[in-house]
Amino acid sequence: MKVNSFCLASLLTLCTFSVSANDVSFSIGGGYPYFVIPEVSLSTNAGTQRWYANYNIGFDDGFSVGFEHALTTDKKHALGLVIGALGVQEDDDECGGTEDSLGNIIGCGFIEIFDDETTNGLGLSYSYLFSGLNESGWRVRFDLGYGEGSISNEKRADGGVSVSYQF
Known part of the structure; x- marks a missing residue:
């Protein structure tokens, strides 16, 4: 919950910058484990860097913010840092009850x-x-990183892949 609050505050800060319309971009995409990823980004440093914030919707959901920097002169390859929702894993809690009743199974x-x-x-x-x-x-x-589960607080590595289109 702390990370989501930080991401939301960062998104609001990103949106309050006074920028021209050409500097702000929107994209929509999807992938695994997040199926829908709307994103807003801000271009900086003559287009060789960008700040972004997105909302990830899939098996679970979460916010993330990040920064990317172009590695080549054609700006087709970029490395970045991301904080917030990195991926989704199954909670390892066992289902309660020892009965084999139909209601418990369902x-x-x-x-x-x-x-x-x-x-x-x-x-x-x-x-x-x-x-x-x-x-x-x-x-x-x-994306690949290390963090903790939003419910279980279990420490773990996680990641994901996405394909998106920037308008």
Whole structure:
């Protein structure tokens, strides 16, 4: 919960900057473990860097903010840092009850489907941008980091992959 509050505050700070319309971009994408990822970004340093904030919706949900820097002159490869929702893992809690009744079996089935939790933490990202950083077009991003589960507070590594289109 602390990380989500930090991410929301960072998003609000990002949105309060006085920038021209060309510096702010929006994108929508999806991947694994998040199926829908709307994102807003702010271009900096002559288009070679960007700050972004997104909301990740999938098996569970969460906010994240990040920074990317282009590695090449064509700006098609970028490395970055991300804080917030990194991925989703299944909660390891066992389903309660020792009965083999039909109600307990069905209840445990629903719990098993919906017991995923977001890993919030700090990670690294690599992006391949088909048109270049801060340009309209398709992007593939890989995130990998370390954090803790949003419910269980279990420490773990997690990550994800997404494909998105920047407008």
